[in-house]
Amino acid sequence: MNTVWKENALQVIQDIFRNQFFDDSLAITEHTTPADIEEWDSLAHVNLLASIENAFNIRFTADDMANIDSIAVLLATMVERGAC
Amino acid sequence: MNETSQNASDRLVALILQRKPMHRKFLQGSLAELTQSERAAAEQYIRYLLQQDASYEELAECYLTIVQDMFREEMHFKQTGKYRCASYAEAAAAVYDNGDYMRRYMIGLALSSYWWINHIQMLRFFQKTLPATRRGVYREVGPGHGLYFLEAMRSSGFDRYEGVDISATSVALTQGIVASGYFGSFDKASIWQGDFLSERFERPADALVMGEVLEHVEEPERFLEAARSAVADDAYVFLTTCINSPAVDHIYNPETLQGLEALIDRGGFRVLDSCVLPKQGCTLEQCAQDRLPINVAYVVAKRS
Ligand SMILES: C[S@@+](CC[C@H](N)C(=O)[O-])C[C@H]1O[C@@H](n2cnc3c(N)ncnc32)[C@H](O)[C@@H]1O
Numbered sequence: 001m002n003t004v005w006k007e008n009a010l011q012v013i014q015d016i017f018r019n020q021f022f023d024d025s026l027a028i029t030e031h032t033t034p035a036d037i038e039e040w041d042s043l044a045h046v047n048l049l050a051s052i053e054n055a056f057n058i059r060f061t062a063d064d065m066a067n068i069d070s071i072a073v074l075l076a077t078m079v080e081r082g083a084c
Numbered sequence: 085m086n087e088t089s090q091n092a093s094d095r096l097v098a099l100i101l102q103r104k105p106m107h108r109k110f111l112q113g114s115l116a117e118l119t120q121s122e123r124a125a126a127e128q129y130i131r132y133l134l135q136q137d138a139s140y141e142e143l144a145e146c147y148l149t150i151v152q153d154m155f156r157e158e159m160h161f162k163q164t165g166k167y168r169c170a171s172y173a174e175a176a177a178a179v180y181d182n183g184d185y186m187r188r189y190m191i192g193l194a195l196s197s198y199w200w201i202n203h204i205q206m207l208r209f210f211q212k213t214l215p216a217t218r219r220g221v222y223r224e225v226g227p228g229h230g231l232y233f234l235e236a237m238r239s240s241g242f243d244r245y246e247g248v249d250i251s252a253t254s255v256a257l258t259q260g261i262v263a264s265g266y267f268g269s270f271d272k273a274s275i276w277q278g279d280f281l282s283e284r285f286e287r288p289a290d291a292l293v294m295g296e297v298l299e300h301v302e303e304p305e306r307f308l309e310a311a312r313s314a315v316a317d318d319a320y321v322f323l324t325t326c327i328n329s330p331a332v333d334h335i336y337n338p339e340t341l342q343g344l345e346a347l348i349d350r351g352g353f354r355v356l357d358s359c360v361l362p363k364q365g366c367t368l369e370q371c372a373q374d375r376l377p378i379n380v381a382y383v384v385a386k387r388s
Contacts, residue, residue, distance in 0.1 A: 033105065034105045038109055041108065041109035042155070050162060059163070065158070069106060
């Protein structure tokens with residue numbers, strides 16, 4: 001995974017999380033998991049991924065939806081879906 | 085309830101959240117709303133399953149199966165605007181004919197019925213409205229995991245309890261609950277495998293219950309008509325279903341509350357009482373506008 005792309009992607013993902021949870025202090029890294037962000041829960045998950053799809057112009061599969069459970073997996077899946 | 089008697093639930097929840105922390109906020113928020121007796125009922129059911137040789141790992145897997153599948157289906161619904169299955173044959177191939185999957189799915193659904201606040205609210209509505217002293221026949225269509233059937237046997241005095249389910253796995257699960265003796269001794273129950281649409285009953289039911297069945301059928305109007313002819317004129321009729329709520333084997337989406345109530349009317353019933361539950365944290369208007377899930381339970385009466 002290209003480092004520059006990854007850093008830019010993390011920035012966009014962080015903005016999406018901040019907007020979704022109305023929290024400008026949220027910091028997202030590739031090590032972030034739902035255990036670190038209480039609000040990243042099952043109810044918010046679909047909306048987060050839908051916003052990421054729109055921002056990167058990609059489509060997750062239904063299986064991706066169930067498998068993505070950390071930022072690391074999210075980034076890898078985004079690459080697989082052609083975001084990079 | 086003391087701490088020891090809650091150990092099985094706590095241990096299972098901890099295992100689930102350790103595997104998928106994403107479910108923490110929703111699940112713990114929901115569990116916090118349960119009454120003591122609801123916690124005790126959930127604990128008893130989990131202990132029953134453990135006694136039937138299920139392990140904590142298997143039970144966690146059952147629960148995670150339904151929530152992970154729900155994610156998948158929600159995404160599919162968001163992208164296509166439709167449920168994945170359009171026919172009973174597709175749902176049967178994906179779910180009903182797959183005994184191992186069906187068992188996991190039903191046990192996961194049972195746990196959600198005890199733990200999720202929207203499901204608990206529907207169960208409370210059932211407990212509040214089921215006539216406790218009425219006699220005659222209690223008939224349940226699609227008892228599935230068997231929890232409504234169990235609740236009815238425990239809290240009412242019908243002369244006979246009948247359950248018909250199209251899935252062999254569901255029949256085995258409900259029969260298991262009745263025959264185990266774990267929840268009490270119930271000798272007035274009979275549960276068999278069959279398609280409700282082809283059943284011919286000896287006598288009309290005095291109570292008919294259809295929990296989460298309408299969304300699984302191809303022709304819900306025909307199903308309601310069959311329900312109408314299976315009940316006495318003054319029967320208690322209870323049903324739950326959902327709107328915009330995709331799942332692996334959901335076929336029928338009424339789209340709106342008005343659409344659903346129109347269907348009930350066409351099926352020959354009128355609504356006496358209802359319990360309408362928009363997705364947690366959302367209003368009914370938001371759900372309608374953004375096509376988000378709404379759970380509903382109705383008590384209906386046969387129209388003359
Ligand atoms: C989602 S489960 C509902 C379980 C439980 N009643 C509840 O409220 O959670 C749906 C059940 O309906 C059964 N079912 C679906 N179509 C049916 C039919 N035509 N006749 C009888 N049972 C049917 C399924 O096999 C399954 O056990």
